[in-house]
Amino acid sequence: MxxxxxxxxxxxxxxxxxxxxxxxxxxxxxxxxxxxxxxxxxxxxxxxxxxxxxxxxxxxxxxxxxxxxxxxxxxxxxxxxxxxxxxxxxxxxxxxxxxxxxxxxxxxxRAVYGTIDIIKDIILSGKSILLLGRPGVGKTTMLREAARVLAEHKRVIIVDTSNEIGGDGDIPHPAVGRARRMQVPKPSLQHEVMIEAVENHMPEVIIIDEIGRELEAIAARTIAERGVQLIATAHGNTLENLLMNPTLSDLVGGVESVTLSDEEARRRGTQKTVLERRAPPTFDVLIEIQDRQRLLVHHDVAASVDALLRGQQPDVELRYRDEEGRIHIEKPRFRRAVMVGKSPLPFWRGEIIATTPISPGEPTPPPRVSAERVGAFDLEEEQEGLPPSPWAAPAPSGNGPRRPLRVYPLGLARNRLQRAASVFGTPIQVVEQIHEADVVITTKAHYRRHPRALTEAEGRGIPIYVVRSNTVTQIESCLADILNLAPADGEEDPQLARALEEAEAAIQKILNGEARYVDLSPQNAYIRRQQHLLARQYNLISHSYGKEPNRYVRIYAE
CATH class of the missing domain: 3.30.450.90 (Beta-Lactamase)
Known part of the structure; x- marks a missing residue:
């Protein structure tokens, strides 16, 4: 223990x-x-x-x-x-x-001795490591402890921009052990001190807190290419955040748009213009700190980036401490976030929904989405912009039968609901009582009357999905949202991609505490709907304001 x-x-x-x-x-x-x-x-x-x-x-x-x-x-x-x-x-x-x-x-x-035990094997491996996490989650504490442990048998230099790692004054705090500390006169000069540390002091390890500027990202790559182990933190909560940050994406290899030949596009089964990793990542390992006792580890950053850009699930490892202090290492099961529209860059949520090993016969419950996160009327309104298109059926699962999705249909033809469900191979159980339902599906006309059943569903926090009309196509589209599936076609929509990048940047501002709310650029109903869904993935609130054609989405924290 x-x-x-x-x-x-x-x-x-x-x-x-x-x-x-x-x-x-x-x-x-x-x-x-x-x-x-x-x-x-x-x-x-x-x-x-x-x-x-x-x-x-x-x-x-x-x-x-x-x-x-x-x-x-x-x-x-x-x-x-x-x-x-x-x-x-x-x-x-x-x-x-x-x-x-x-x-x-x-x-x-605080100096916390023992905090890196959960990743000590990675720290001692000699690989360059990037730590991500929200403010106050313990990134600097880990850096400080890593410096102390590595300095016992390696030459370690700390580039201490704000004296947070080694403390104030000319004599470093004992928490960093035998590591040497280089102070930075101004934050804007951090990149110069990083290079100076390599050129003048022959370190085997360099430790840096908060890489946040492009020059610092370039300096980090220079250090890594000289064979020095680099351990650093950066702005952003997840690998996906870093990929969408044009300033820091180079830390994980960067992203560029590539046009494939017709033959290669057919072989891959994608559109001709795709996103690819531009270069080898600066860091070998990336660790997402979800909280002080829970980490997600990308052991191969290059492979994780490639998987994300191709719409696949990255191979990650969950590490956490239980209440008794024991360390567990598992392969988590992820819930895939909505693949937003036709964006060439799919979004994945790094949210663990299972923290115990998955048995082969374990049922897979449908995702639960809080109806309070996004105004139900907003989602219903933006549904009007969703073109009726065929949906890709999921690949058969080898994990045994899934528990049926329990649906309370309000104003829907049950036979059409069953036909739509058959497209996805998902068992549907129609329930007679609201409290038994996983989701409520109703029509636009019924929603506007707001019957007592919807009031009860909202009170119980049961998600409400509104379809424009009582047709199989509309119900299929709704089920695709519930099951987090993507449209079967893969055509690129540059306007949607730009709008989602803007929404992602706004979300990061709010999560980082830089703004209470952010207004996005006016978009059509379909794009606004995708922005609402993206905000919901991060547990943020969003509403639409204004009149067409200047109607826009506002995203804000709870």
Whole structure:
């Protein structure tokens, strides 16, 4: 069983806070769950814990409080970050237009010994590794521990842009062990220090936090090509995010559009213009950190990128710790996200829906999609733009019979529902009670009357799918959405591809906390519908606004 040793020197951080605020944190006695203390001028001071935020004092933060903290910490760098000598704590400033500090985020820095046990074999393999994950999920903590472990028998250089890995001051924190640390005078010069580290200090391993600019991506490739092991983090939650980021996609080989010959296109069974990986990836292994105890590992980044670009499921490995600290390594079962329209780049959700080994006879339940994520009327409205086209039937599964999809039809002909289901080889069970249903399928006319059955379904969180008319074609299209299937044809639609790229970029802004909502460009009904579906995959809310032809989708967080 894994044992963790955590050191945070929290008293050093509390001692720079105003006394009454520091005492309020101590009184709560939840130091192990404390993430940061937030002081904003004219607002109540807050403490952010792993399970939520709490107000520390019933008084507003004053300029005196701000200056009390600023006078007791180091100087703020160009990135508005400061620290406390020989600790890992970080204080970030918010300034007004005149440059005066009006807010502080005092983040607790911790050294967690043992955090990389779950990937220690990969760290020691000598391969270059890229860590992805949302802010606060533990990427920097892993980097710090990796530096300490590798420095026991290798020459390790840390390129520490904001002093987050090695702490503030000229002497690195003991958490990085024997690793040497190169500080970066300005964030914009990080790429130069990366190259300098290789040229001047002969490292065997270079560790970098947050590769976020194109020059840094180029420097990373230069380092990897010189045979130096590179361990770094980057912006983005998943490999798919990275592929769609034009600035950082080079880290995983980049993407380019290639025109195939007629013969090659027929051999592959694709359209003539396809997306291909442009070059070998900079990193050999990519690790998606879903949370502190749960990781997805792409052992062969090149193969994973190629699979995604060809609409196939990448070969990944799930690693997680259970409540007793035991490490499990499994091959997860993925749910495929909707292959959005005719986009040449399919989208996959890295969401695990099974965390135990899959037995050959295990039933496969249909995907459950929350009806509250996207307004049902929005989806029904955009359904009007969906052309009636044949749908590709799924390949037969060798995993035994699946549990029937339980459908409550409202205003649908049951014989047409069964005929449509036969196209996909999916057993359908028509139920008589709402509470027994996996999904509700109704017509546009019935939905607008909003009968009591729909109200009950919404109250129970059962997905509601609306079809334009009571025809086999419309029901087939609806079932394809429920089963996450793609149209049989594979023609490329450049306008749809651009619209989905815009939606993906907006989603990343919201997930990264850069915006509360984003308005997309006006599109036709079919494209808007695909944007709604993409937002729903990321558990975000979306609605359509405006009138045709200027109707657009707005995506925002819950």
């Amino acid at each position: 894994t044992q963790f040793q955590i050191t945070d020197d929290l008293e050093a951080l509390l001692n720079v806070l105003p006394p009454d605020i520091a005492q309020a944190v101590r009184d709560r006695n939840r130091n192990e769950a404390l993430l940061e203390v937030v002081l904003d001028l004219g607002r109540y001071p807050e403490a952010r814990y792993t399970d939520g935020e709490v107000t520390l004092c019933a008084r507003e933060v004053t300029e005196t409080d701000i200056q009390y903290v600023v006078s007791r910490i180091g100087e703020f760098d160009a990135d508005n970050r400061a620290g406390i000598q020989r600790t890992l704590h970080r204080i970030s400033a918010i300034r007004n237009r005149r440059g005066n500090i009006i807010g502080l985020t005092c983040r607790v820095g």
